[in-house]
Amino acid sequence: MTDFFSFASGFRWQDAVDILLNSYILFRLYVLFRGTRVVRVIMVIPVVWLLERMAVYLGLIITAWGMQGIIAAAALVIVIVFRNEITSVFQTRGLKSFFWGIPQRQVHTPVDMIVESVYELAHRRLGAIIVLPLKKAIDTIVQGGVAWRGKLSREMLLSIFWKGTPVHDGATIVQGDQVTDVAVILPLSKREDLPSYFGTRHRAAVGLAEQSDALVIVVSEERGSVTVFQDKNIRPIHDNIELGRILREHAGAVTQNGGLKRQTMELALAAMICFTSIAGIWISFAHGLETLISLDVPVEFMNRGTGMEIFSASVSKVDLQLSGSGGLIRSIRPDQVKIKLDLSHAVPGKNIIPISPESITLPPGIKFKQAMPKVLEVHVDKLDQKDVGIQVDWSGKLMEDLIVESVRVVPDRLWVHGASLILKDIETIYTEKILLDTITDTGKVSVHLVLQPALALEKDQKSRVEVMYEVRRR
Amino acid sequence: MMKSKMKTENITNCIKWWLIALVFLLAPVPPASGLVLAVHGDLQLTTAVMCESVHNYAPIHPAVVFPIQRGRVFCFTEFASISSQTRVYHKWYRDDRLITNQRLVLNPPRWSSSTSVQLRDADKGPWRVDITDEAGTPIYTLRFSITD
Numbered sequence: 292m293t294d295f296f297s298f299a300s301g302f303r304w305q306d307a308v309d310i311l312l313n314s315y316i317l318f319r320l321y322v323l324f325r326g327t328r329v330v331r332v333i334m335v336i337p338v339v340w341l342l343e344r345m346a347v348y349l350g351l352i353i354t355a356w357g358m359q360g361i362i363a364a365a366a367l368v369i370v371i372v373f374r375n376e377i378t379s380v381f382q383t384r385g386l387k388s389f390f391w392g393i394p395q396r397q398v399h400t401p402v403d404m405i406v407e408s409v410y411e412l413a414h415r416r417l418g419a420i421i422v423l424p425l426k427k428a429i430d431t432i433v434q435g436g437v438a439w440r441g442k443l444s445r446e447m448l449l450s451i452f453w454k455g456t457p458v459h460d461g462a463t464i465v466q467g468d469q470v471t472d473v474a475v476i477l478p479l480s481k482r483e484d485l486p487s488y489f490g491t492r493h494r495a496a497v498g499l500a501e502q503s504d505a506l507v508i509v510v511s512e513e514r515g516s517v518t519v520f521q522d523k524n525i526r527p528i529h530d531n532i533e534l535g536r537i538l539r540e541h542a543g544a545v546t547q548n549g550g551l552k553r554q555t556m557e558l559a560l561a562a563m564i565c566f567t568s569i570a571g572i573w574i575s576f577a578h579g580l581e582t583l584i585s586l587d588v589p590v591e592f593m594n595r596g597t598g599m600e601i602f603s604a605s606v607s608k609v610d611l612q613l614s615g616s617g618g619l620i621r622s623i624r625p626d627q628v629k630i631k632l633d634l635s636h637a638v639p640g641k642n643i644i645p646i647s648p649e650s651i652t653l654p655p656g657i658k659f660k661q662a663m664p665k666v667l668e669v670h671v672d673k674l675d676q677k678d679v680g681i682q683v684d685w686s687g688k689l690m691e692d693l694i695v696e697s698v699r700v701v702p703d704r705l706w707v708h709g710a711s712l713i714l715k716d717i718e719t720i721y722t723e724k725i726l727l728d729t730i731t732d733t734g735k736v737s738v739h740l741v742l743q744p745a746l747a748l749e750k751d752q753k754s755r756v757e758v759m760y761e762v763r764r765r
Numbered sequence: 766m767m768k769s770k771m772k773t774e775n776i777t778n779c780i781k782w783w784l785i786a787l788v789f790l791l792a793p794v795p796p797a798s799g800l801v802l803a804v805h806g807d808l809q810l811t812t813a814v815m816c817e818s819v820h821n822y823a824p825i826h827p828a829v830v831f832p833i834q835r836g837r838v839f840c841f842t843e844f845a846s847i848s849s850q851t852r853v854y855h856k857w858y859r860d861d862r863l864i865t866n867q868r869l870v871l872n873p874p875r876w877s878s879s880t881s882v883q884l885r886d887a888d889k890g891p892w893r894v895d896i897t898d899e900a901g902t903p904i905y906t907l908r909f910s911i912t913d
Contacts, residue, residue, distance in 0.1 A: 680893075680906065680908070682891050682893065682908045683829075683891075683908075683910070684890075684891050684910065685829075685830050685891075685910035685912050686910075686912060686913075687912060687913060688832065688912065688913040689830055689832065689912065691832075694826055694828045694830075695828055695829050695830040696827060696828055696829070697827075697829060698829045698908075716861065717861060718858075718861050718893075719861050719891070719893065719908075721891055727830060727912055760829075765826070
């Protein structure tokens with residue numbers, strides 16, 4: 292019970308959106324592909340995943356490895372094997388149907404008109420072959436044909452198959468209420484168990500039915516009989532009622548309340564499975580085994596005032612301790628974790644800036660535990676320049692009877708740049724040490740200046756000066 | 766007539782000499798050496814040196830390097846054109862850190878004075894003395910070193 296409340300308290304609105312959005316996407320994919328073999332194959336993947344988990348649990352190394360391989364390759368295999376179905380779905384369904392609506396399969400097919408036309412053709416002993424494709428595209432299976440794109444009517448079908456017309460010898464493709472192509476050549480079946488009275492027309496119908504999910508109606512010219520071919524089934528039709536029923540089933544039209552109820556139940560079950568699956572995945576990711584991680588994260592400074600420079604920080608990286616489910620922790624990329632410290636209130640000098648949870652950016656589902664160090668000491672200052680004197684730094688021991696009476700440095704003053712607070716305490720820049728031990732007479736020497744690391748000379752300024760000294764005896 | 770002309774000439778000469786004398790009297794007193802190191806308002810700094818000692822109001826062995834064993838180092842300054850009693854300061858710095866700040870009172874019209882510091886082993890290094898007015902405005906800076 293405590294675990295449940297702990298879980299509920301950590302649930303964010305983003306998590307709800309995450310689960311619902313992905314459940315809906317999964318459900319829409321099911322709606323688009325339902326009825327196709329793609330869905331049936333995809334359903335195998337969770338089963339393989341369960342087997343893989345069981346294999347891991349039982350310590351079956353090779354089995355687990357094999358299952359993982361199958362799951363990893365599944366997406367690619369599905370796309371390659373079912374490319375025709377997938378292409379067909381995306382061609383026949385628009386972008387709008389991906390987001391909304393339950394596509395009805397060819398509900399606009401005028402079944403009664405087709406039945407009436409077929410029996411009229413049979414009555415007149417006019418040979419005919421009518422193809423009603425379903426989901427799978429048949430463009431790559433059939434050959435030739437003449438594009439027709441005419442609205443379907445009884446008279447049109449009779450005209451197409453009337454003896455002597457240029458297009459009567461071939462199949463007619465009907466999609467919805469449109470005759471899309473006529474005089475189409477279908478692939479012939481190589482089956483040897485077909486009845487002997489089947490001619491080329493019947494063999495072509497069997498050939499197409501074998502390779503697609505289309506329904507093919509054949510009217511025999513010799514006997515005036517009607518036969519329907521679907522998958523590997525050959526169904527002689529005895530009356531128009533039977534033909535109408537078969538066509539309605541093929542078109543997917545729901546004619547009875549029971550059918551509508553069944554469809555609603557199917558979709559509701561699918562929606563529930565989608566939601567449960569995504570919620571399960573989310574829980575396993577977001578609330579799996581709590582894992583701790585320690586990361587060294589570089590510190591970024593923002594909102595630095597105009598002219599302000601960061602001269603030093605106590606640390607450049609902060610050790611962050613984060614927690615979350617193992618999956619989420621393992622998927623953290625370095626660029627997803629950031630520490631951004633606000634310097635908008637920083638003043639010249641030393642600033643103590645706490646590392647608060649608000650200054651840390653984390654990927655969703657990851658929690659901040661603690662930071663080491665908890666505060667950062669940042670030295671911020673304005674860049675400034677100052678005119679300072681140059682002084683010789685003598686060292687060593689001068690001979691006792693000598694006096695260095697005067698010294699002249701050229702130049703004797705210089706402009707130096709640096710942090711204003713450092714410059715404030717600096718009045719003099721010293722030369723490198725000049726040894727007195729070797730000096731015996733008046734002379735001249737060129738020496739370097741010794742600058743603090745935080746200071747710099749002007750760009751065109753040399754870091755050497757000339758020192759001229761006068762020595763006399765006591 | 767002749768007497769009267771001579772009398773007028775004498776008066777003119779007398780006025781001329783008086784004027785010359787007045788100009789000399791009113792003119793500022795030039796420094797002894799004739800060299801002015803710095804001018805600060807009316808005040809003129811005529812001498813400013815670091816030296817080993819001061820004797821009879823004069824610096825002895827002016828230098829810029831002093832061995833530590835000398836024990837003491839002096840800053841000698843001489844001012845001219847002092848219109849009224851004035852205070853100046855000798856601020857002694859070692860490595861840009863203030864070590865001592867000594868006040869001097871200058872009296873008109875010329876005044877020389879000195880300050881000094883006792884040297885210890887830890888005092889080796891570069892030094893400077895800022896000669897400032899009462900408000901702390903620098904008048905002149907002397908730089909020197911204490912060595913072995």
